[in-house]
Amino acid sequence: MQYSYTPSLTSSKSVLFALLILLSSSIAFAQHGGLRGRVTSSDGEPAAYVSVMLVELNKATITSEEGAFMFRNVPAGDYTLQATCIGFNALEQTVRVFHGKTVMHDFSLVKKDQRIGEVVVTGKQTLNEKPLSVGKVPIKPMDLPQSVTVIGGEVLERQQTQVLSEVLQNVNGVYLSGTTGGTQEEISGRGFAFSSSNTFKNGSRYNNSVMPEMTSLERVEVMKGSNAILFGNVAAGGVLNLVTKKPRFENGGEVSMRVGSYDYYKPSLDVYGAINNSEKVAYRLNTTYLNSGSFRDGVTAERFYINPSLLVKAGDKTDILLEGDYLKDSRTPDYGVGAINYQIAQVPRNTFLGVSFAENNVEQKSAMATITHRLNQHWEIRSTNSFQNYEANQISTTRPTGFIKAKDGSYNGDLVRGLQRTATNEKYYLTQLDITGKFRTGFMEHTLLVGGDADRYDTRTPAFISIAAYDTINIYNADKYEQRSNIPSFGRRTYDTKTLTNRFGVYVQDLISLSEKWKVLAGMRYSAIDVEGEGNTVVKGTDTRTTSSSYDYAFSPRAGIVFQPTSNMSLFASYANSFTPNTGTDIYNNPLDPSIIDQYEVGMKNELFNGLLSANLTLYQIKNSAFPQIALFTADGTSNTNTNIRELAGEITSKGVEVDLMSKSINGLSFIGGYSYNDTRYTKSNIYYENDRLRYNPAHTANASVYYTFQNARLSGLNLGLSSFYAGERLAGRNTRLTVANDVYRLIALPDYVLFDAHVGYSIQRLSLRLKMTNLLDKFTYNGHDDNSINPIAPRQFMATIAYKL
Incomplete structure (x- = not known):
């Protein structure tokens, strides 16, 4: 097996250029008489779900979410174009269609003076109206x-x-x-x-x-x-x-260019339409290229992505959706500023502790086919089959843990850098079949789901010999030591680690409407997982082949009740459990049982002020009462030092509350916001202190975003926005172990922070410009993902996107 990668993406630029040619040809192939355009509101926003009719032909269509519409195979002549939509004044215009051409015709609708008090509302789906x-x-x-x-x-x-x-x-x-x-x-x-x-x-x-x-x-x-x-x-x-963008039968799309701070450049293309004006086959093509620097010295990123899709209407009742994507991503791995004796190293935000030749290269490919067949207006069969190949190859320094301790116990910033090479090749296969239907039994209405799925992971990981001491640097003084820049040869272990995971599941779920006010959701799934592994261990330079095997199965029930005292309020309570397979063995050398996790949830969903504001409240408790931890003793009663021998002796409890808010556009003003509180702790443990918080989870998060679109004609198309996000104090480092005398592990408190971003947008016909300023207050804090991997967040940055609707 070859684990090689070519980081250059020069060829990707050629592909993007070819796609621009495809764009031109896609516009040119509309050779039959036709009419297409885009409907906007007077404030420049897309007008979705507008009914557009050619009166003389009695031919009608509905605009997409982008406000686009299209008529095909229209004979040459003059026509009356009529547009109607709730909340807007009806519009009639005369258009002329020419033989062999597709005429472009954009127009705007004026909102009716429909008021609730002094409020003008633009209707869109709310938080509680969007099925998933x-x-x-x-x-x-x-x-x-x-x-x-x-x-x-x-x-x-x-x-x-x-x-x-x-x-x-x-x-x-x-x-x-x-x-x-x-x-x-x-x-x-x-x-x-x-x-x-x-x-x-x-x-x-x-x-x-x-x-x-x-x-x-x-x-x-x-x-x-x-x-x-x-x-x-x-x-x-x-x-x-x-959810990726899907094919459409109306021709259109967008070409854009995004630029930003630290040499950020990202052109993108999105084009869609019917193939050869067909009413049976539509396509979509998304592609983009990124080349970027970073606020971290020497850190860069480059990627190419393409996402083609095809929709085939194989009959009046059958749709076939084919989707694929390809991603090639190359970037500099960066393990942050490090922590010295579990204290964050105080170095400038831009300081990079890695080597100049470090690189992380990923190539990811996927293909997916979804066949949907409608048996009738109530029953549907959907088949999904997909494949994904993920390949990654990294050369980088190890996490910055090798800080040199002086005889007096102090640290002067000297760091011994190690090197590592890793690689992964993973193939994933999925097949899934779902049958959904609606029917009645007596006074009860049912929404039924019956299905099954099977998937398979085939993962190969070669073993490389790491270099414990590559060179020495000083994180406070880059000139103290001369840094090495040569790429060493990494030794290869004899064997790859191979893991083959097969999963299978069948499930049934039914939403039963007992009345207009009472609904019950109940279901059950049976799952089975078989994992076969091969690997190697190294003892005194000798590779020893090892194998492992485990088989787990579980039943996962779900039950919930919904009470709707009014059409705008919903109260619910539910129970469900899930399971997590565990690695290792128990003290009797048997495979460890999976952990069963119980979850309880209650909440209230509201559509306030006649649906202008969605306001939801949720409370939950999640408990893993069989969390695996290292066994303290073996079967014969002696102390255990083998980390692979474990017992289900721990317990983790998570509980919290969430508030979600989302409004429709009211006089051009819209809002998204909310708050969450979470407390996740070890409530039982034979290793850690009970009631210790788990790492990485903020106790409090909150967000608020406000957007305003100007309503008057002079500023039509201009919109402003301000978004904010708050993350409370989190913990990095490692939880202290009870089982180790004088344990050196410590938790690192990461401070809370608030981020503000500002947005400005302006649209005129098909052209739009968006500006963005992130981290307005230039807040300086960190994210952590390991005991010594502490990454500073990005400083204030600027971004601009210019786009043209096709």
Whole structure:
């Protein structure tokens, strides 16, 4: 097996240039008579779901979320174009269509003077009106006994989001918990880390060891709490689903250029339409290229991404959606400023402690096919099959732990740098079948989901010999030692580590409407996981082959009740459990049982002021009563020193409260905000002190974003925004161990912080300009992901995006 990588992305630029040519040709192939355009409101915002009609032909369509519409195969002549939408004055205009051409016709609608008191409202789906595709069955959030959030494309565009953590600043209870060497973001929710098993793209698991590309996303879906019934062994805090942009039959798209501080350059292209004016086949193509520096000296990033998709209407009842993406990401690994004796090293924010040749290279490819067949208006079958290949190769310094201690116990900043090389190749396969339907039994209405899934991970990890002492530097004085720059040869272990994981699950879930006010959600999943591993251990230079095998199964129930005293209020309570497979063996050398995690959730969802404001409150408790820890004694009663021998003696309890707020646009003003409190502790332990907090989880987070779009004609198209995010005190370092005398492990308190970002946008017809200033107050604090990996957050930065709608 070859673990090689070419970091240069010069060829990617050629591909992007070819795609620009494709853009030109895609506009040119509309050779039949047609009419297309974009509808906006008087404030320059896209007017979605507007009914547009060619009166003489009695031909109508509905605008997309971007306000786009299109008519194909229109005979040459003059027509009356009529547009109607609730909340807007009807509009009629005369248009002329020419033979062999597609006519472009944009127009704006004027809002009616519809008022509630003195308030003019622009209608869009609220927080409690957006069903989640990751839920597998379309259930309105008001009917769901669970906290959910959807962050749509409008917010992503306004905030010019670059990384996932920026999106999640709008979601309470889900947060950035670490940055893992600057090459990925570690996300957690309600006190539990989201691994790749908790991160999905279009409903299929996604390896989150690389930062996902945000320009391709249509929305981000978050289902908090237990989701084991839908996905098996997912972490207790919730799941994320990244939904990419889908093909459309109206021709359109966008070309943009984004620039920012520290040599940040990012051109992007998004083009979609019907192939050859077909009403059966549509396509979409997203692609982008990034080249960027960093506020950290010597740290750079370069990536190329492309996301093609194809929608085929194979019949009146069958849709076939084919999606793929390719990501090539190269960036400098950066393990931060380090901690000396569990105290953060006080060096300038830009100080980089790594070597000049460090690089982390990732190549990720995926393909997905979704077939949806509607049996009738009530029943549907959906089949999903996907494949993902993830390959990573890194050369970097080890975490900055080798600080030299003087005889008097002091430290002068001398650091012995070690080197490491790592590589991973992972192949992931998924097949899934869901049947959904609605029916009645007597007075009860049912929304049924029955399904099954099977997936497989094939992971290969070669073993390399690390270099414990490569050179010595001083973190306070770069000139004290001459730094080495040659790339050494890393020895290779004899064997690769191989892990083959097979998972299988079947599930059934039913939402039962007992009346207009009472609903019950109940279901059950059976999951089985088989893990086969091969590896090697090294003793005195000799490789010894080892194998391991485990098989786990679990039943994951879910039950919830919803009471809706009014159409605008929903009260709910639910119970669910999830499970986590464990590695290692018990004291009798048997595979360790999985941990079962119980979750309780109660809450209230409100649509206040006739739906102008969504206001939700959720309280939860999550308890893992069988958390694995190192066994204190072996089967014969002697003290245990083997970390692979474990017992389910620990208990972790997470509890908290979340408040979510989201408004519609009121006189051009809209708001997103909320607050969360989380307390995650070891409530039982044979290793750590009881009631010790777990690392990386802020006790308090809060967010607030306000946007205003000017309503008068002179400032039409101008909008302003201010967003803020607060993260409370967190802990890094390591929890002190009871079982080790004079334990040196300590926790590091990371200070709380507030970030403010400012946004300005201006649109005129198809052209738009967006400006963004992040960290307005230039706040200086850190994120931590290991005892000595402490990364400073970015300083104040500027970003601008110019875009043209096609």
